[in-house]
Amino acid sequence: MDDDLYDEFGQFLGFPQEFTSYEQSSEEVQGEAAYSTLQGDLDQEATDVVLRDANGNFDDDVEVLLEVEDREPDKPLVAGDLRPKGYDKCDKIPKAMFDREYLQSILAIPERQLNVGIFGPLHSGKTSFADMFALDTHHNLPSLTKKVKEGWLPFKYLDQERIEKERGVSLRLNGMTFGYESSRGRTYAVTMLDTPGHVNFWDDVGITLTCCQYGIVVIDVAEGVTSVVLKLFKELEQNGIEFIVVLNKIDRLALDLRLPADAAYWRLLHIVEQVNRHTKETFSPELGNVLFSSTKFGFVFSIESFVNSFYAKSLKDKTEQFVARLWGLINYWDGEFNETEFISERNSFFVFILQPLYKVITHGLSASAEELQRVIKDNFQVNLSDETLSKDPQPLLFSIFRSIFPHHHCVIDSISRLRDRSFDISANDGETLVHVLRHIKVNGTNWSLCRIAQGSLITGRKLYIFNESVDSIVDHADDEYPKITIERIALMGGRYAYEVKEAQQGQLVLLKGFEDEFTKFATLSSTVRNPLPPINYLNESVFKFAIQPQKPSDLPRLLHGLQLANGFYPSLVVRVEESGENIIVGTGELYLDCVMDELRKTFCEIEIKISQPLVQITESCNSESFASIPVKSNNGIVSISVMAEKLDDKIVHDLTHGEINLSELNNVRKFSKRLRTEYGWDSLAARNFWGLSQCNVFVDDTLPDETDKKLLKRYKEYILQGFEWAVKEGPLADERMHACQFKLLELKVQEDKIDEFIPSQLVPLTRKACYIALMTAAPIVMEPIYEVDIVNVQGTPFTEIKAQLPVIESIGFETDLRTATIGKGMCQMHFWNKIWRRVPGDVLDEEAFIPKLKPAPAASLSRDFVVKTRRRKGLSESGHMTQDGPSLKNYIDDELFEKLKQKGLV
Ligand SMILES: Nc1nc2c(ncn2[C@@H]2O[C@H](COP(=O)(O)OP(=O)(O)OP(=O)(O)O)[C@@H](O)[C@H]2O)c(=O)[nH]1
Ligand SMILES: [Mg+2]
Known part of the structure; x- marks a missing residue:
């Protein structure tokens, strides 16, 4: 026993500072090696920092660098490969129904490029909407099971991540580029971006709004226009994006809500009216900017496409007039159209569109094979095979609708009629400018999703990169800024990436070669220029956890995982407090739950301890x-x-x-x-x-x-x-x-x-x-307040309740609501409008009673918030367990403070 290490009572005194030769497990040695690399980086940085006292006395030759925000590290925090597992897994490229070479040639024509974002509330059917195009443009897509083919299960081709499949919800944006024809036979190069509907993940909605030209808003007809939809309208309009509205799940009107056809029509009319009440453009089905669909049964149509498919032959050249009379309060009776004030079974939309659809559904569920065969033939001129007729109702309806509506040209027709968005980006003539939007994983490989704002790209091209740590370019010394090489370019294919050699202006592409050079977003350019503005992630991250590895030696792995998570979750904030705690801040419970799940299972594969949930607070005055x-x-x-x-x-x-x-x-x-x-x-x-x-x-x-x-x-x-x-x-x-x-x-x-x-x-x-x-x-602290939109997802009448809830109280609320309503109530909690409310109590009250291990009384709440935050951050000067709080005393001289105290001002 080394006597220097123990006192006279045999108590361990601790190792002296320079003591380094104690035995370590191999794991610890590895961990520490990585940690010392990190420490080395930090030490190096430390030598570059000029320390100064608060009032600053500098020599003339001292350059003052003011950092108001932590910079993103220039180098990876941990040496070694930062790429996630399965990095270079070979992509199997499924056979496409369009000619890929031809697609490349159309992508070079700006008017033929349609970059479309699909937006909508939670579970409104956005991913299923994209599925219709994925299935219609590919042979044998990977993971296309028999059950999916028959229509028993939704495919959700663009939900490619493990965590999305497990939870049955889209958590990341994903997209695919494909060639698709309009009804007039003109081929367009369409890039569809599917966004998550859960408001916690609206950072990806923000990214899609930044890069897409057009929008599709998918609304569940049973829910109608909720506040989430209104927010989408507002954001789309603010970004100058024209969009179409898809009224989805129309099967629910008959099957779930069991509405008679006239009530169903009334509901559709009401939704279109609500859309118009909250948008600047006029939306109406006969104008072609409102479509109807049931993505579950794989069909979408516009009034025009419906008429063209089933009535055009008998109408000859009167199709347009006919289409114009199929929406609104217009009756059809005895071969004539007349305006009316009421909805009845003579309404033209009802007679020509809704009734045939209702017939398919009701006959599909209950009629004999012969009867069903006859109805489909009479209304849609389609012959059903015996094999189709022998199926169970669900796959039967799926097959029938797929035969009636085999393609989805109407969507392309409607989008190609919209006004192209003008992007507010200033670029010099001849400059190549690329907006790097986020990291994206495709089939296990890490790519960067980018929009080519100007110019074109070929592999091997070298460009300057300005990542999020560059606010503006001060001097134009070209050699000061790093350059990267575009190693690979690919088109998005949902679950595969199709590599190409070049890409043109306006395209949304995947690039490779600079994944380690940025965390959230970046600008690539052929010249030194100011970077493009930061992306608006819509929500603000206010919900946080402190985390630490179960085994201290796993710290480097945790740091490594956090760095990956920081890149893959756009609005995640990762920081290390002065006390050494690792803090992750996200937009909500589900967001952080997904981050933790991926940290544990994918990014660092270690056990991690987490603190009680905490919220971000702000400081203000009263x-x-x-x-x-x-x-x-x-x-x-x-x-x-x-x-x-x-x-x-x-x-x-x-x-x-x-x-x-x-x-x-x-x-x-x-x-x-x-x-x-x-x-x-x-x-x-x-x-x-x-x-x-x-x-x-x-x-x-x-x-x-x-x-x-x-x-x-x-x-x-x-x-x-x-x-x-x-x-x-x-x-x-x-x-x-x-x-x-x-x-x-x-x-x-x-x-x-x-x-x-x-x-x-x-x-x-x-x-x-x-x-x-x-x-x-009179300083105060403020806490964030969620706005809560509660909807009843099943049954009528549909109601939406709006509420406000302190973020700190929101933990478990969603689960409680679902349990209490037996799954009928669903809520979305968001912080778009950034509501901060004062926490009760006097924050400067040194006498405030803060009980241990019990909630603080209202009068001490703000002091409690601040004292605990200071302790956690290591700001408390007099030790960990004291109630040391903020005080004016720390900023003015003692004499003045005493005087103010005597006057009762502090
Ligand atoms: N009845 C009915 N259900 C549908 C329809 N389309 C989708 N669904 C169901 O709605 C659920 C959500 O479908 P998704 O396509 O994942 O919806 P989403 O909008 O992408 O969902 P998130 O991205 O998670 O917000 C699934 O259970 C689908 O089966 C439809 O047309 N009719
Ligand atoms: Mg989805």
């Missing part, structure tokens, strides 16, 4: 700063004072609801006019609006005779940097601020010593001034 306390630099040359107040509710609402477009801020004049007219700001304040960061505003409120405005203009950039830094990490618990307005009251610089003044000192000074301003303005 009143005006009670005093203006100037902050002086150490050398006394400069002093700055700032005050804080609550930001006007209407601006907060408009900012969080996307009513204020951030691009508006570029036109300062126009924006200050809006502040005056819409938000009632006085003209001085509106004119002196300086900046906005994460729903916080900075205004110059100095008086011209007190502050030198010229000087202020010179230092504006530094002051704004200080403000942005402050709002990213607030004084209460290092969390971001929300809904605060900061006003600059004074900036004083000693004239005689102005040469000694280094402007970058203003950055930490402004940050400190903002902290003091917040601490003196």
Whole structure:
């Protein structure tokens, strides 16, 4: 026994710092080797960082680098292969019904490219809709079982991941490129992107909105237009994407809801009316932008396609007039069409379309084979084989509908009529510009999904890459930015990737060769340029867990897995707190559950411990700063004072609801006019609006005779940097601020010593001034609130209940709801509108009672939130278990603090 390691009572003292030669298991050795690589990287970085005190005294030759956000690591955190298992599995390419060479040639013609996003609420049938095209364009797709072929089971070809198949829900976007004809025989190169319907996974909806030209909104007719659909309409319109509406699951009207045909028609009319009430364009079936489908039975039609297939022969050249009379309150009786006020069994849509469909369904379920044969022949001029007629009802209906509606040209007709989206991207002439949208795994291989915004690509091409850590290009020294080589290019095929040598402008393609160079998104370009704007993921991640490996030696594997998860889950935030805890933040319970599942089973294959669910909090204030306390630099040359107040509710609402477009801020004049007219700001304040960061505003409120405005203009950039830094990490618990307005009251610089003044000192000074301003303005903490849309998925009447629920309370709510309603109630909880609500209690109350191992009473709740967050982050100065919280004392001198205390202000 080494005596130096134990005290006189035999208690182990711990290894001295330099002690390294204790025995380790081989696993630990491996783990530590990787960890030391990581540590090596960090140490290297540490030598590049300039440490400074809060008030900043720098020598002249010191360059100040301000990082307001953690950068993405330049290199992989863990050395070795970052690619997931099965990386280079050979893709089996199924035989396509279209000519792949011909498809390549059409892809070069911009007007023939249709990049379409399929959107819709949960389980409205989006993936089944894409299935119809997958089946119609391929021979023997992989995993096409007999049960799927016969129509017993949905195929869900684009749900290719294990986790999607297991859970029966789409969790990632996936797509396929194929050639498909319109009804006039013109072939189009269609790229269909299927998006998830679950709101937790709407980051992929955001990505699809960024890259697609057209949209298809799939609505379940039994549910109608829910708030999720309305949100989709809004987003599509805001992005300038024209779309068509598909009223899906029309079989449910007869089979599930058992509506008589006239009531079913009323329901369809009502949905179209609701669509029109909430959209700018006019939608109507006779215009061809509303289609009807039952993806379960594999058919889709428009009024026009229905008429062309079954009535055109007898109509000769009157098809158009006939189509125009098949929607709305128009009756058909005795060979004539007449307008009416009521829906009845004489309604034209009912007579010519709904009734024949209803007949197929009712006869398919109950009529004799001969009778069924006759009905189908009379109405649709289709002969059914004996084999078809002998099937069970479900596959029988599936076969009948497939024979009646063998193709889906009407979808291509409708989409090709839409106005092409104009992408708001500025690129120089001759430049090749590629938007890298996300990592995507196809059949186990990791690719990057990209949209070619300008130019064309060939394999072997070298391009500059600007990943998410590059905000803007400051100088144009070309050799400073990394270049990558496009190693492989492929077209999406759902569960396979079809490799090609080149790709053209506008195409959505898979690229390979730079997967390790970005995490979420990137820009590839042939020139050094500013990167494309970040992708709007719609939801904000507010739900989090702290995680750690079951075995400490597995830490490097966890870090490696987290890095993969970070790439594959666009809105996942992964960070390491100062206390060493690994935190993952996602959009909701299902999102994080899927991340954990993939971490455990795919990304790192280790056991992981997780903490209780936590939520993101924000810091704000509830009143005006009670005093203006100037902050002086150490050398006394400069002093700055700032005050804080609550930001006007209407601006907060408009900012969080996307009513204020951030691009508006570029036109300062126009924006200050809006502040005056819409938000009632006085003209001085509106004119002196300086900046906005994460729903916080900075205004110059100095008086011209007190502050030198010229000087202020010179230092504006530094002051704004200080403000942005402050709002990213607030004084209460290092969390971001929300809904605060900061006003600059004074900036004083000693004239005689102005040469000694280094402007970058203003950055930490402004940050400190903002902290003091917040601490003196009745600081509060805010918690996120989910908006909950509850629908009854079975039966009528269909109802939708809207509610709000604190995110912290939402854990298990969905399961409880389903249990309590025996599966009939379903809910979607989302944070699109970014509602933050004050947590009760005084956050600065040092006497607040926080019981151990019990929920805190309401009056101590905000103190409890903050103290626990500080502890977890390692911000608590006086040890782990103390109730050390935020205090103004940390930012001002003791004397002043005592004075304020005596006056009862703190
Ligand atoms: N009755 C009926 N059910 C359908 C129809 N289309 C799809 N379904 C069922 O609806 C469920 C969801 O179908 P999906 O195609 O996965 O729907 P989705 O919109 O892709 O779902 P998510 O992507 O998970 O939101 C499946 O159980 C399908 O069998 C339809 O036309 N009629
Ligand atoms: Mg789906």
